[in-house]
Amino acid sequence: MKAFKTLGLLALALALTPATWALPKIKILATGGTIAGTQASPADAGYKPGTISVADLISSVPQLRNVAELSGEQVANIASQNMSHEIWLKLATRCNAVLADDDVDGVVITHGTDTMEETAYFLSLVVKSDKPIVLVGSMRPATAMGADGPINLYNAVALAAHPAAKGRGPLVLINDTIHYAREVQKTHTTRTDTFQSPNRGIAGIMNTGRVFFYSANTTRHTTRSEFSLYGLTVANLPRVEIVYSYVNFNGDTIDALVAKGVRGLVLAGVGDGNTSDAALAALARAAKAGVAVVRCSRTGSGIVDRNIEVNDDQLGFIAGLELSAPKARILLMLGLTQTNDLKKLQQYFSEY
Numbered sequence: 001m002k003a004f005k006t007l008g009l010l011a012l013a014l015a016l017t018p019a020t021w022a023l024p025k026i027k028i029l030a031t032g033g034t035i036a037g038t039q040a041s042p043a044d045a046g047y048k049p050g051t052i053s054v055a056d057l058i059s060s061v062p063q064l065r066n067v068a069e070l071s072g073e074q075v076a077n078i079a080s081q082n083m084s085h086e087i088w089l090k091l092a093t094r095c096n097a098v099l100a101d102d103d104v105d106g107v108v109i110t111h112g113t114d115t116m117e118e119t120a121y122f123l124s125l126v127v128k129s130d131k132p133i134v135l136v137g138s139m140r141p142a143t144a145m146g147a148d149g150p151i152n153l154y155n156a157v158a159l160a161a162h163p164a165a166k167g168r169g170p171l172v173l174i175n176d177t178i179h180y181a182r183e184v185q186k187t188h189t190t191r192t193d194t195f196q197s198p199n200r201g202i203a204g205i206m207n208t209g210r211v212f213f214y215s216a217n218t219t220r221h222t223t224r225s226e227f228s229l230y231g232l233t234v235a236n237l238p239r240v241e242i243v244y245s246y247v248n249f250n251g252d253t254i255d256a257l258v259a260k261g262v263r264g265l266v267l268a269g270v271g272d273g274n275t276s277d278a279a280l281a282a283l284a285r286a287a288k289a290g291v292a293v294v295r296c297s298r299t300g301s302g303i304v305d306r307n308i309e310v311n312d313d314q315l316g317f318i319a320g321l322e323l324s325a326p327k328a329r330i331l332l333m334l335g336l337t338q339t340n341d342l343k344k345l346q347q348y349f350s351e352y
């Protein structure tokens, strides 16, 4: 009888506990972007990204309170075309610190869509945690007709709170779709379905907070990455630049960048990482001078493999394999903090 009474009291206590009692604790690190942007009037084409604070973002979606216990921190408030190495280091440092806290179950990063794929990939290489990290943005500002920010933010928080999001590295959530950091690319200037994962496909989908994963991430990231923030500063990140190939490209920009002292060059080549004979000769000169040269493609998808039309062995080049040129730049920068060995650098491109 006494046991029943105790159980009854316990049930009553549980019933009266606030709804947040058992909710996962999610930290929102805000950096700006259109999701935090406003326009003068909903019919107005012009708008300004990075104008709404993280506190206002959270309170604009009251349904979030049913999904997680939230706290927010403003890391930056910029349009992501102005994302910088400096903010990356700050953001990655905050991710590491926040995720090391037993009281935090996952992180959501609000971010502009223009460079979100680069930030996601950088974080995937240097953040040391298995806990969910979800980057989210929107294509339409908060004040637009049919704003997509609120549902994206709701899904992102639900994803970061979900145990299935653990151990996958940073995820990008937008337009009901989950992408892996290494795969995702913005492919359209304005449409809400702009984000695609053209090579290996999407990670999964979401339906108003419900999570469905379709595939595993088999590449190296976060806790299995040999890169870290240790000793990394804006000043000692090796300078790596991208050169873009097109008809009549004469390669002058390659020589100019080498004269500037770059440590690495990434070719956004035509087709299968190709470029004109003149540019190829300039890249070969760069490689001979000790600059690490990676060949990628401007096509947006596919694999640039070694020694197909270009003899990488002979010219001393690295093949970018599945990475887009902007992501190859990030991997090469971090790679060059570890080694100048071409074989080792090539291996990074197979693993990360």
Ligand code: ASP
Binding pocket: 032, 033, 034, 035, 049, 078, 079, 080, 081, 111, 112, 113, 114, 115, 137, 138, 139, 140
């Ligand atoms: N230019 C904006 C940004 O990247 C676009 C967006 O967020 O969708 O910050």
